[in-house]
Amino acid sequence: MQGAKETDPAAIKDAIRAKAIELGFGTVGFATAKADTSTKQHLADFLAEGQQGDMGWMQETFERRADPRTLWPEARSIVALGMNYGPGHDPLALLDRPDRGIVSVYAQGKDYHDVVKSRLKQLGGWIHRSYGCELKVFVDTAPVMEKPAAEKAGIGWQGKHTNLVSRRFGSWLFLGEIFTTLDLPPDESETDHCGACRRCLDACPTKAFPAPYRLDARRCISYLTIEHKGPIPRAFRRAMGNRIYGCDDCLAVCPWNKFASRTAEFAFQPRAELTAPRLADLADLDDSAFRALFSGSPIKRVGRDRFVRNVLVALGNSSDSGQAERIEALLDDAAPLVRGAAVWALAQLADPARFEELRAHHLRNEADSEVRQEWQAN
Structure with missing residues (x-):
């Protein structure tokens, strides 16, 4: 046998x-x-x-x-x-x-x-x-x-x-x-x-x-x-x-x-x-919190910056103007990818006068060309 x-x-x-x-x-x-x-x-x-x-x-x-x-x-x-x-x-x-x-x-x-x-x-x-x-x-x-x-x-x-x-x-x-x-x-x-x-x-x-x-x-x-x-x-x-x-x-x-x-x-x-x-919770993730949350998950491999980029686009689509302040905080994020996504999301949700004020300030100080393009395009 x-x-x-x-x-x-x-x-x-x-x-x-x-x-x-x-x-x-x-x-x-x-x-x-x-x-x-x-x-x-x-x-x-x-x-x-x-x-x-x-x-x-x-x-x-x-x-x-x-x-x-x-x-x-x-x-x-x-x-x-x-x-x-x-x-x-x-x-x-x-x-x-x-x-x-x-x-x-x-x-x-x-x-x-x-x-x-x-x-x-x-x-x-x-x-x-x-x-x-x-x-x-x-x-x-x-x-x-x-x-x-x-x-x-x-x-x-x-x-x-x-x-x-x-x-x-x-x-x-x-x-x-x-x-x-x-x-x-x-x-x-x-x-x-x-x-x-x-x-x-x-x-x-x-x-x-x-x-x-x-x-x-x-x-x-x-x-x-x-x-x-x-x-x-x-x-x-x-x-x-x-x-x-x-x-x-x-x-x-x-x-x-x-x-x-x-x-x-x-x-x-x-x-x-x-x-x-909740998108609001995910937008607040820093690198260590991202790694802890997604330990053992395939999501971890994209890294915090790409993931928060995705979350910001979703927030921009949420029609929830109450998230504008949270998004504003990410305009100064260390990652250009996150800053650029935050610009677009804020453009969808913020009061137009406030957005123009932020645009003027950040265009004077933003060094990354792609982020500057986001400010200029919105």
Whole structure:
């Protein structure tokens, strides 16, 4: 029996799948570690059009990202895995609460990178001990085309919003991969079940989808609030509303979510302080308070300055003139990024005479060119 377990590919797949489910993964599939010509071309077109924005690492890692065997030549198979992070609430419910900030569902619990990678290592260790193969584990930060790999492995398909959709979990899956030297037969790839639906495309506040299955990251609120390092472009500030970290609009409206279930993973349960945080409290965060509040959270990686920039844009959209004094205090913040966002937010809320008084004063004393431009533009 032991020999059959070690040599029969179908039995090995069944055993890996069972162990993965035991460790908390919701779905498992298998794919070959071969480059896909159409996927590589799609990525090349995306980069050629500059739609990656500030994410220069995508261009730098293009060859490794496009071909798994460039990343690791010994790889023969990919074990693609998904962990359910389905919410137990409507992710869009806070859109009509302008005094509160919206944090993307995926970031309301513990950092999924740590959780998924820990489980991948447990599974990888078991596979290595059981079958004597070599392997590498990846989750998000490595140059791996996760969604195409997951589609090839049959655990979902890339929807029109470019994210993975599962018939069982909707749009709520964290992905991870194990590259292995085991030569395992691939599962049947998943087919597209979007049909004529375009709810995700129509829901996007910034019209970030130039066409179905194409995303211009430079217009995406998730990109703007997380990856983008400079001021939020003026054209998208109003559309951001009160979204302060990420955006779930295109995910939340997917009809396949009717089959989704709330995650049972404790680490992904939302922290109370992130389900409906008061913008006023978040605007007051200094660096140490920011680090303390977001310890163990993916939000921590954007840093205090970018986060408070996002909060200030949301405050500017709140129509709450009572926040003007709080925003005024940030006009002298040490970070130009925060000062510039404070200028715009104050322009939306302050008494015009008071704003002109502040403009005259700060234009005389502001050294940063981008902040000066904000004063001049408002």
